[in-house]
Amino acid sequence: MHDHQHLARGENTLNLQLAGELIASLLDRGSCGAADHLDRHVAFTITPGRHRDTYIEECHRGFFTRYAEGRPPTRCAVEDIPTGGLAGFWPTVVR
Numbered sequence: 001m002h003d004h005q006h007l008a009r010g011e012n013t014l015n016l017q018l019a020g021e022l023i024a025s026l027l028d029r030g031s032c033g034a035a036d037h038l039d040r041h042v043a044f045t046i047t048p049g050r051h052r053d054t055y056i057e058e059c060h061r062g063f064f065t066r067y068a069e070g071r072p073p074t075r076c077a078v079e080d081i082p083t084g085g086l087a088g089f090w091p092t093v094v095r
Contacts (some may be wrong), residue, residue: 003055014053017055018044038073 004013012020021040029036042051045060062078 004053006052006054011052014045014056016052017051017053034074042067042073 003009007013018041021044022037025037025040042065045064057080059078059080062080063073063076066076066078067073
């Protein structure tokens with residue numbers, strides 16, 4: 001069974017969709033605002049119907065585990081080794 005089993009052919013993974021949210025934040029603000037990006041990240045990920053990806057990277061699972069404990073988004077980051085998070089790196093570099 002494929003990790004991203006419910007995505008249509010050509011549909012972006014959750015990581016790439018979140019990179020799109022980062023791009024929108026950069027375009028709306030003209031800079032990389034951590035608070036705006038975190039707000040968009042949380043809203044996008046927890047809003048039903050926003051994405052259909054069944055595979056959520058460990059970094060996102062860890063973030064939301066801490067978020068569910070009541071931590072503010074700025075204190076929810078976890079250390080992660082996989083490269084899936086690199087999707088959000090490129091919009092920042094291009095900006």
